[in-house]
Amino acid sequence: MAIQAFKTTPAPQAQPVEMTGARMVVECLKRLGVTTIFGYPGGAILPVYDALYESGIEHILVRHEQAAIHAAEGYARATGKVGTVMATSGPGATNLVTGITDAFMDSTPVVIITGQVPTSMIGRDAFQEADVIGITMPVTKHNYQVRDAKELPRILAEAYHIAGTGRPGPVLVDIPKDVSNQVAPFVFPESVQIRGYNPTTEPSPIQIERVCQAISKARRPLLYIGGGIISANASEELRTFARQARIPVVSTLMGLGAFPPDDPLFVGMLGMHGTYAANMAVYHCDLLIACGVRFDDRVTGKLERFSPHSQKVHIDIDPAEIGKNVRVDYPIVADVKNALQALLEKSPHANCDDWIYDVQAWCREYPLSYKNDSSVLKPQYVIDLVDRMTNSEAIVTTEVGQHQMWAAHFYRAKEPRTFITSGGLGTMGYGFPAAMGAQLARPDATVICIAGDASFQMNIQELQTISERNIPVKVFVINNRFLGMVRQWQEMFHDNRLSESKIGAPDFVRVAEAFNVKGIRAETPEQAERAIAEALAHPGPVVVDFIVEEGENVFPMVPPGKGNDEMIVKGWDE
Amino acid sequence: MRHTLSVLVNDQPGVLARVAGLFSRRGYNIDSLTVGPAEEPGLSRMTITTIGDEATLEQVMKQLHKLIDVIKVQDITREPMVERELLLIKISANPATRSEIAGIVEPFRASVVDVGRSSMIIQATGNREKNDALIELLRPYGIKEIARTGATALVRSQVAARVK
Numbered sequence: 049m050a051i052q053a054f055k056t057t058p059a060p061q062a063q064p065v066e067m068t069g070a071r072m073v074v075e076c077l078k079r080l081g082v083t084t085i086f087g088y089p090g091g092a093i094l095p096v097y098d099a100l101y102e103s104g105i106e107h108i109l110v111r112h113e114q115a116a117i118h119a120a121e122g123y124a125r126a127t128g129k130v131g132t133v134m135a136t137s138g139p140g141a142t143n144l145v146t147g148i149t150d151a152f153m154d155s156t157p158v159v160i161i162t163g164q165v166p167t168s169m170i171g172r173d174a175f176q177e178a179d180v181i182g183i184t185m186p187v188t189k190h191n192y193q194v195r196d197a198k199e200l201p202r203i204l205a206e207a208y209h210i211a212g213t214g215r216p217g218p219v220l221v222d223i224p225k226d227v228s229n230q231v232a233p234f235v236f237p238e239s240v241q242i243r244g245y246n247p248t249t250e251p252s253p254i255q256i257e258r259v260c261q262a263i264s265k266a267r268r269p270l271l272y273i274g275g276g277i278i279s280a281n282a283s284e285e286l287r288t289f290a291r292q293a294r295i296p297v298v299s300t301l302m303g304l305g306a307f308p309p310d311d312p313l314f315v316g317m318l319g320m321h322g323t324y325a326a327n328m329a330v331y332h333c334d335l336l337i338a339c340g341v342r343f344d345d346r347v348t349g350k351l352e353r354f355s356p357h358s359q360k361v362h363i364d365i366d367p368a369e370i371g372k373n374v375r376v377d378y379p380i381v382a383d384v385k386n387a388l389q390a391l392l393e394k395s396p397h398a399n400c401d402d403w404i405y406d407v408q409a410w411c412r413e414y415p416l417s418y419k420n421d422s423s424v425l426k427p428q429y430v431i432d433l434v435d436r437m438t439n440s441e442a443i444v445t446t447e448v449g450q451h452q453m454w455a456a457h458f459y460r461a462k463e464p465r466t467f468i469t470s471g472g473l474g475t476m477g478y479g480f481p482a483a484m485g486a487q488l489a490r491p492d493a494t495v496i497c498i499a500g501d502a503s504f505q506m507n508i509q510e511l512q513t514i515s516e517r518n519i520p521v522k523v524f525v526i527n528n529r530f531l532g533m534v535r536q537w538q539e540m541f542h543d544n545r546l547s548e549s550k551i552g553a554p555d556f557v558r559v560a561e562a563f564n565v566k567g568i569r570a571e572t573p574e575q576a577e578r579a580i581a582e583a584l585a586h587p588g589p590v591v592v593d594f595i596v597e598e599g600e601n602v603f604p605m606v607p608p609g610k611g612n613d614e615m616i617v618k619g620w621d622e
Numbered sequence: 623m624r625h626t627l628s629v630l631v632n633d634q635p636g637v638l639a640r641v642a643g644l645f646s647r648r649g650y651n652i653d654s655l656t657v658g659p660a661e662e663p664g665l666s667r668m669t670i671t672t673i674g675d676e677a678t679l680e681q682v683m684k685q686l687h688k689l690i691d692v693i694k695v696q697d698i699t700r701e702p703m704v705e706r707e708l709l710l711i712k713i714s715a716n717p718a719t720r721s722e723i724a725g726i727v728e729p730f731r732a733s734v735v736d737v738g739r740s741s742m743i744i745q746a747t748g749n750r751e752k753n754d755a756l757i758e759l760l761r762p763y764g765i766k767e768i769a770r771t772g773a774t775a776l777v778r779s780q781v782a783a784r785v786k
Binding site: 366 | 631632635636639640643644647677680681684685687688689690691692693
């Protein structure tokens, strides 16, 4: 610094280097710290792929673009970094739409780079043209079409900034082929400033004070936490705050892992398949402190019966979430980490030992349970085994359906970013590629995809990707030969008319072997234990096909349209 | 209730689609929408009138604000404001009725901007109610076509006199 102060003549401004738009993309990605990209090449994105060749950035060639974006989501959620996806125009881009929507619903930071037909051909229904900007407008946080190569560095820097800050989400950058080939001076912006984008991250001190007063007056306070705690890296603050203020905690599906399940203050997951204790606690509490949640309908059940006796605090970085579904008494727009820190500084204390006693009594009285059986393999038992045999220290991703709920019930994730599941969109086909992304992000971790037989079939082609790259993901298929959750609803709400829910599955062991992946089958409890041990010990990828009891259903359950206090605790027939 | 929103946006291709798309996919109703360049180069001002209760309006405003290209959202419904729309109306007219029509138009401070053998075009500016009233008065002569811009609005200055 002192040396610079003596400089009398400024150093001559270096002439910006000229390069193609495609080179700029790669140059920007490097400067933005991107080390891994998931993608699939094609005509309109070819110049960028050419620039990627020998760039040193790792590119994972998937077998379907949908898997690329789910893998990027898994990568992002396992690390907190922004995931990166690349695909070509038209079909390449439209194949991403499900994953983009999934990332949008679960606030996952992802940047999607798509090729586009040359600007001169846009709007003429050219070969492999699709209006990707129009298609993705409702499911991205923001999207850009680049019209001039010199805009690329600014746009890419903005895209990563928008994706990863505030409420995270997917941002798409569409690059016409002629822009990729256009030569222009490369000027990378030193900082990003977007006039219409200034997320509020600091909480209002007045509101914090009011919440502290409400906590000290509350007799039955409850923390209701969600995925926002994980994306804000606020798990530590949450743990300290809950313990210091002595407030029990219920979690959404997306929040699992943010609070340790063995803590006496943890009440479990709430909502449609939440625990009895969690739903009763929500129903009876007098102060509900919602942190990084969005009052999703799968959580609230019938709104009029959702926590009817409580005052509500809502902490969220997205002001539009506050008051969207539920009336809030104490709105706090802030990064939930900052808000929890501000609350911790005031060290409010709830006077509610009776309440904690009541909540713990519910936990003891109605624990999550299932009838085990030594002759047939129960799906819950498989998850229980996985939990015990990994000491809950693996990264678990799930597909969507009954197995997802059993995983939420019986895999007791202790740390944030270790339970990765498609919450908002409920995307079948998510878990397996997400596991692939998580494993690439965390090479030393044991990564397990808990899959259903039907969901696994939705992106089963990625067996080739994990096989070729030796990505040691363990796929545990909970195989009940049914679209289990569909069948459960048909049994319960459609007079057991099983319309199209019986779905065939291939021999997963032989499928795995065809892709040169280790395949194991387990049909009994003993075989299951051995299979898990063998899979965990195997250094490469594995598929284990657990043939489980066909008719098993997920309980507890709040029937659709009912209040959370009207839950069915045991089986329908019992 | 009808609300008037003044929305300052980046003058970018697709911004109108973003705003309109937001309304349609979230089930909000756009009553009218006008857009044109604002005072600063690169910015446009949209005037959106929408119908809904206070809770809906709050969501509309928050969701609009989330769009990256939206710089400012103001509900000016209860502000002292100037709200105008342009109305063009083509009505049947013949030599016998022309002067009668001109007489109706005059107190509205509207003007005749085109005269044909069997029709006239009247131009009027004012708030929506005034234009509605003019249309009703002209209806008996036979309305051939109507084009209305929808409201555009600005909040009045706090100190300046209210000039009509």
